[in-house]
Amino acid sequence: RKEVEQDPGPFNVPEGATVAFNCTYSNSASQSFFWYRQDCRKEPKLLMSVYSSGNEDGRFTAQLNRASQYISLLIRDSKLSDSATYLCVVRSSGSARQLTFGSGTQLTVLP
């Protein structure tokens, strides 16, 4: 079983739609959680951290469910520019190397 699992998609949604991605992690000792965004053929970039109480950044909402070991990302009012691959990233306690990336969920927002 992969440490971090995501539905690869692709998710094809119309502009203005609300879309949600889930990500599950297997290590219950995981401490920190993040969503990264990767545009086609580009490097990943941090989108947002995920806090225990959930957090929002504009149209983006991230939530964490420790009991079920999953995190989610909700995008409201999708824009064409949201088209990208979204990577779920989990960090366990201790060693700095334990940043584990999911394989990503591909989103295409259609006009």
Place this chain on the structure above:
Amino acid sequence: EAQVTQNPRYLITVTGKKLTVTCSQNMNHEYMSWYRQDPGLGLRQIYYSMNVEVTDKGDVPEGYKVSRKEKRNFPLILESPSPNQTSLYFCASSRTSGGATNTGELFFGEGSRLTVL
């Protein structure tokens, strides 16, 4: 401008011909790391470095070497490349905080697409 610079960006080589992918960051970051990205497998860590002269293996270190003689540079060396090392490679850096852990925000280079024939 704060950045992580990798070179070359694209390379086609043949089996067994040693090559080095350079990585340099100008943010004075302690932590640097190399990843490879393959379809369906996501980003997998090859090696990382907590600081100068401190390096450690990631999840897929076989066939790779690294060195960290200076804080800003973290080259990736393929002594004898093989076709299964054909991949997209990313170097990344971050500052460390609170001891051994980083903040979770990694700054990535633009990637180096390597093809080994």
